[in-house]
Amino acid sequence: MGKLVIVGTVAFDAIETPFGKTDKILGGAATFIGLAASHFGIDAAAVSIVGGDFPQDYLDLLENKNIDISGIEIVKNGKTFFWSGRYHNDMNSRDTLVTELNTLADFNPKVPENYKDAEFVMLGNLHPLVQASVLDQMTTKPKLAVLDTMNYWMDCAWDDLMNVIKRVDVITINDEEARQLTGEYSLVVAARKIHAMGPKYVVIKKGEHGALLFHNNDVFYAPALPLEEVFDPTGAGDTFAGGFTGYLAKTGDISFENMKNAVIYGSTLASFCVEKFGSERMQELSSDEVQKRLMQFKNLTQFEIELS
């Protein structure tokens, strides 16, 4: 069982969907990643920054999930990163209403001493220089570094992004981002080009259409669970990444065959995330529920054809 370092935002989100809206609730990439990874009984630490306005209750919540929060810096006279967005009717696109960086603007991540030898590192979506700084602080080369990013950094920090991408083993990215990163429409060709940038493993997230895992000429496809409705997709990609990395950290096995299982765990956890606003569903999720849903994923995808 490997230790896991998670870097990412811990934030306030205010969300509007066709089903309703929220006030400021607990959000942020490191929150979703941490809540997902907490299902694997591993030692995980969140590295982030919040302001003095961040409720102790939220910190307690993370700590009660066995997430080490000693790497979450609290800036007493600062404010916590705040994002607000409104989803369109198809839930596949959204408008950002508010982005207040606040303390995040001066975020210098500090990996806790006892996590600098962690075997697993999950770099949540942040400025690529911040992601790189976490890798710089590791005293031993991690067994597996996983990076998530988004189109924003492709637009405004291309060189920094390329520099950190070439240092990681796995990239998780959505289909449109993969196309933007490579200029290729075909995801198969895009994955090959991303391999050439550095990562040996490429995970392309397709939302309701599932996720693809590429490694050289191998490919694995995990569907998303077909749902009556997606209540709120916020955090689903981060939850996927947390489930993926948490499972690998628990098993310590980074073979392609085991990464298939990791993708299924990521998809399973993400399928819960979208059932309620923000991280609400992930805060209350039991391991029994996870096991039942894994069975649904088996029924959804497994078949019995004898090959001659």
Next chain:
Amino acid sequence: MGKLVIVGTVAFDAIETPFGKTDKILGGAATFIGLAASHFGIDAAAVSIVGGDFPQDYLDLLENKNIDISGIEIVKNGKTFFWSGRYHNDMNSRDTLVTELNTLADFNPKVPENYKDAEFVMLGNLHPLVQASVLDQMTTKPKLAVLDTMNYWMDCAWDDLMNVIKRVDVITINDEEARQLTGEYSLVVAARKIHAMGPKYVVIKKGEHGALLFHNNDVFYAPALPLEEVFDPTGAGDTFAGGFTGYLAKTGDISFENMKNAVIYGSTLASFCVEKFGSERMQELSSDEVQKRLMQFKNLTQFEIELS
């Protein structure tokens, strides 16, 4: 092993894609369905109509694939149905350039006498009254009737479509058509509404995103094989339907578990169809190639998580 009646167009297609264009080549729903079903060594008959301009070579080709063509009416002084279309760069949408109904305008399908007791019927995309006429001609109720249709009939023959849909066991339809048919965005909800229209099994085809099979509360998801490029999607849906129905006719087992296999066979055959123009790839496809690709589908989708 059950006999299979296939009704659908046998046609000329002229296709333009970003990769090139063709003159008039062999196309039509019954052609694609028949070529796919021919991989299962079953007795299958195509019911269709062509003109005197239809080459004997094409008829020979179908017959050499063990497709009974006695139900293909040849109108000596008529012309064969002709469709021409141009695909856009993303290959997900197309413009129809030419539709000449020709002999198809007066098509009265005639099921061969020795196929009127067939256990399996595949109603390819045609006017719903033509599809219903085939069901009317069956002397014994088929074990399984499968229907494919398209949005055009929803626009101009709604009542007739509803009447034939309620008579079939399985409907195959694409995602946009399922949404139009039901007014529901969620495919899970759409499938439930289609169940209520009659079909106990609903297959929703999502192109590059695979296919979903619904039966009451059960659902199965088959991905499409991730491809470097889709050369020409023409006929892929029909090929899927032919593989699906052909496999069920061969095995005679219409349980949900076996339908999962049928969906995989349909997806496997469709993954070949898109590799060349029109039906060209399907005309030359060997069973060795099919077996190899089934193995790819296994590797693509199967995983080994032990559940507690």
